[in-house]
Amino acid sequence: METLAALGHGFLVALTPYNLLWSAIGVTVGTAVGVLPGIGPALTVALLLPVTYGLEPTSAFIMFAGIYYGAMYGGSTTSILLNAPGESGSIVTAIDGHAMARQGRGAQALATAAIGSFIAGTIATAALTFVAPLMVKLALLFGPAEYFALMVLALTTVTAVLGSSLARGLASLFLGLALGLVGIDMQTGQARLAFGVPELLDGIDTVVVAVGLFAVGETLYVASRHRFETEEIYALKGSKWMSREDWSRSWKPWLRGTLLGFPIGTLPAGGSEIPTFLSYLVEKRLAKKPEEFGKGAIEAVAGPEAANNASAAGVLAPLLSLGLPTSATAAIMLAAFQQYGLQPGPTLFDNNPELVWGMIASLYIGNVLLLVLNLPLVGFWVKLLLIPRPWLYAGILVFSSLGAYTLNNNVVDLVILWVIGLVGFGMRVLNVPVAPCVVGLILGPLAEQQFRRALAISQGDPSVFLTHPISAALLIIAALLVIGPMVLRYRNNGAGNGSSSSPSGTHPAT
Amino acid sequence: MSFGNPAKGMLAAAVLAATALFTAPASAEIKNLEIIAPANAGGGYDQHARAMQQVLQDHKLASSVQVVNIPGAGGTIGLSQFVTAKKRNPGLMISGLGMIGAILINKSPVTLDQVTPLARLTGEYQPIVVAADSPLKTLDDLIKKFKADPGSVSWGGFAVGSPDHILYGLLVKAVGGDVSKMNYIAAGAGGEMMASVLGGHITVATGGYNEMASQLQAGKLRALAISAPQRIPGVDIPTFKEQGVDVELVNWRAVMAPGNLKASEKQALDDAVGAMVRTDDWKRIAEERGWIDLYLPPEKFAAFVKDERSRIEGVLTDLGLVKP
Numbered sequence: 001m002e003t004l005a006a007l008g009h010g011f012l013v014a015l016t017p018y019n020l021l022w023s024a025i026g027v028t029v030g031t032a033v034g035v036l037p038g039i040g041p042a043l044t045v046a047l048l049l050p051v052t053y054g055l056e057p058t059s060a061f062i063m064f065a066g067i068y069y070g071a072m073y074g075g076s077t078t079s080i081l082l083n084a085p086g087e088s089g090s091i092v093t094a095i096d097g098h099a100m101a102r103q104g105r106g107a108q109a110l111a112t113a114a115i116g117s118f119i120a121g122t123i124a125t126a127a128l129t130f131v132a133p134l135m136v137k138l139a140l141l142f143g144p145a146e147y148f149a150l151m152v153l154a155l156t157t158v159t160a161v162l163g164s165s166l167a168r169g170l171a172s173l174f175l176g177l178a179l180g181l182v183g184i185d186m187q188t189g190q191a192r193l194a195f196g197v198p199e200l201l202d203g204i205d206t207v208v209v210a211v212g213l214f215a216v217g218e219t220l221y222v223a224s225r226h227r228f229e230t231e232e233i234y235a236l237k238g239s240k241w242m243s244r245e246d247w248s249r250s251w252k253p254w255l256r257g258t259l260l261g262f263p264i265g266t267l268p269a270g271g272s273e274i275p276t277f278l279s280y281l282v283e284k285r286l287a288k289k290p291e292e293f294g295k296g297a298i299e300a301v302a303g304p305e306a307a308n309n310a311s312a313a314g315v316l317a318p319l320l321s322l323g324l325p326t327s328a329t330a331a332i333m334l335a336a337f338q339q340y341g342l343q344p345g346p347t348l349f350d351n352n353p354e355l356v357w358g359m360i361a362s363l364y365i366g367n368v369l370l371l372v373l374n375l376p377l378v379g380f381w382v383k384l385l386l387i388p389r390p391w392l393y394a395g396i397l398v399f400s401s402l403g404a405y406t407l408n409n410n411v412v413d414l415v416i417l418w419v420i421g422l423v424g425f426g427m428r429v430l431n432v433p434v435a436p437c438v439v440g441l442i443l444g445p446l447a448e449q450q451f452r453r454a455l456a457i458s459q460g461d462p463s464v465f466l467t468h469p470i471s472a473a474l475l476i477i478a479a480l481l482v483i484g485p486m487v488l489r490y491r492n493n494g495a496g497n498g499s500s501s502s503p504s505g506t507h508p509a510t
Numbered sequence: 511m512s513f514g515n516p517a518k519g520m521l522a523a524a525v526l527a528a529t530a531l532f533t534a535p536a537s538a539e540i541k542n543l544e545i546i547a548p549a550n551a552g553g554g555y556d557q558h559a560r561a562m563q564q565v566l567q568d569h570k571l572a573s574s575v576q577v578v579n580i581p582g583a584g585g586t587i588g589l590s591q592f593v594t595a596k597k598r599n600p601g602l603m604i605s606g607l608g609m610i611g612a613i614l615i616n617k618s619p620v621t622l623d624q625v626t627p628l629a630r631l632t633g634e635y636q637p638i639v640v641a642a643d644s645p646l647k648t649l650d651d652l653i654k655k656f657k658a659d660p661g662s663v664s665w666g667g668f669a670v671g672s673p674d675h676i677l678y679g680l681l682v683k684a685v686g687g688d689v690s691k692m693n694y695i696a697a698g699a700g701g702e703m704m705a706s707v708l709g710g711h712i713t714v715a716t717g718g719y720n721e722m723a724s725q726l727q728a729g730k731l732r733a734l735a736i737s738a739p740q741r742i743p744g745v746d747i748p749t750f751k752e753q754g755v756d757v758e759l760v761n762w763r764a765v766m767a768p769g770n771l772k773a774s775e776k777q778a779l780d781d782a783v784g785a786m787v788r789t790d791d792w793k794r795i796a797e798e799r800g801w802i803d804l805y806l807p808p809e810k811f812a813a814f815v816k817d818e819r820s821r822i823e824g825v826l827t828d829l830g831l832v833k834p
Contacts, residue, residue, distance in 0.1 A: 040551075042550070042551045043551040045551075049560065050563065050564040140705055140708050141709060142705075142709070143706065143709060143711030144706075144711060184616070184669075186696040186698075187670065187695075187696050189615050189669065189670030189671050198582075198583060198587055198590055198616070198618065198619070199582065199587060201583035201586075201587070201616055202582040202583050202587070268702045268704075268705035268706075269698065269705075318701060318705070319701075322704075322705075322708075322725070323724045324701035324704050325552075325701045326701040326702065326705075328550055328551065329552075331553065331699075332551055335552065335557055338720075338798050338799050339798060339799075341798055343723065343724045347724060347727070347728060348724075408579075408580065408582065408587075409578055409580050410582070410587070449696075453695050453696075453697065456693060457664045457693075457695060457711065457712065459661045
């Protein structure tokens, strides 16, 4: 009750025309930086920080919150339309989202992403309002052993994206794992596979690889087929609204994505990619037509997008209730708090209730504004695909290159992008799926670091993974996810009905 | 301008004179200054670069100041670009203790020999903390535990060879422990490491005092010692020295100028930075962020960097990270 009263007061603060204006500016700027590659919300807030010094802290934070949520919305747009994910949380969206766009269902993909983001954002903000302290308590139970088990669970996603050939899928996965090894090893400080190139010491950026494989590789491939095959991109086929079927296939993934995204977002080492992977896996396992996954299944856009946005709200939980920044944007928000002489942490809610509740209320309002801003834009965005092919392809390549360069202001990233792009082209020609490579690249290094931390802390005793209850439970779930489909298939075979199960669950890939 | 109209001429002259008067200190205004933050947006280097940008511009010490983030490899990627870039515009780079370690560990082809130390700006002293419910109550408890079973103490810090790692190395060495037996865990950046120690997954953690202030005040963390030379006003943490352990470390941040500077160029940059640190705005920002003002002018700072480099190299050699 007390919380509701405080939240109500927060709405009064956030709903003044002046603060509404800042919220509107924030979500617009946020959507723009989400669409532009290479510029993330962290850099935007850092750039705006000196400018906002004259503002009331409440107004400034309402704007920052708008930028933060806005960027999550904008990130899916380039994933779906151009196959060029602007941030790592939208990589999974690109897989089926872009396939939908090619079939002329780009508008539906954008709509399910926007509405799913709205619903996930709203539910997760409500969760942030009411259960943040509880979630954070749970999050602190996660140590290296638990994180490792979570990464293993997420790695089972690979079974959902392996494609029809196990050998090709695994080759792609191992390429990703190998790319993930590049750079300084955190635990020893030694460089691996850097070949004396200093720029490789920090590893290869996942966004550069994803854009290289998805956007550059795919574009080169399509362009190379141009002479031999008829066009296969359609700007729009049929209505631009989601059909009844689209709605009924989307709403459950939205809710499930939220359920995965928020708690994992509150984990200090959770990140935005893991819930999107898990959401994809869950949706494929539960789908009536799993064979559509990878070829434009709407569930595969709805779920991961919801998970991405819910995790964005989750990240704010440890920031507001413990003062722990667990992402780059959270770190710069922490600096912003300090600029106003505020100390986030256990005391923030008591000392500055107006600011905190105003900001939380503005998250609700920002979500509504974002939906209002993004749904009408859908019609405009899909027109991008009407651009004549050569221009569109050239545009995608320029856009991708620009983004890769802006990421670190470094030419080496451009070289990496194009080398990876050529590899992606080759993989496409040889019919090797690219998604397992990205899964391996993102999860491999995370799993390795947590594994080694856990073993270092336990002084080499591997039983920690099974004696910690959370870790053991997660590993058992992962095992069931891999073995379950095999058992089902076996039973189906026994009943003389062997063709119904998905080909991807044929082997424990992890 | 026509002087046909005497009144107009007078006015013009007055305006000119007034302009000259008010902009006198700005005659040294540095144009198109570029400040490299050799890290991502949000970190300490980036915050220093942006604070400099704000104060230099507000006080007309420099105009059109740009901050460029070049992250990577503990700042050494930014350093190598700063050293090799052929720029027409004046440039500065933020640097700090972390970069000295990173240069040595990454065997960076460029070093701080190729830049001109311009000014040390600020520093943060680092407390060593444990979770509130940890059985370790004092620094002595920690040392005893380490000596009894070195592997049982997991020392959480940022990267290998970072100021966190160096502080632990100095501590263990000072109490006569075996540095090579330290169980150092690179536990990730800020929030992640704090969560690990709060959850009791690692034994100790360290970092800037300011990062932990609210946890310490709320009683969720306990500080065993702080790496300052004497007690910091308003901070109720005993120093290492008053507990009989000869350890002192400040995680300093500084600003570097290019290597091949003309004396006049160096003077101009020195004047601008010197004026900047004296402004109330700079002092206010430093206080808000918990940075202690440790300004050192070019010559003193150059000598400090030299000492610091040999000290850090010594610790990293003891830790087995740098081959002598």
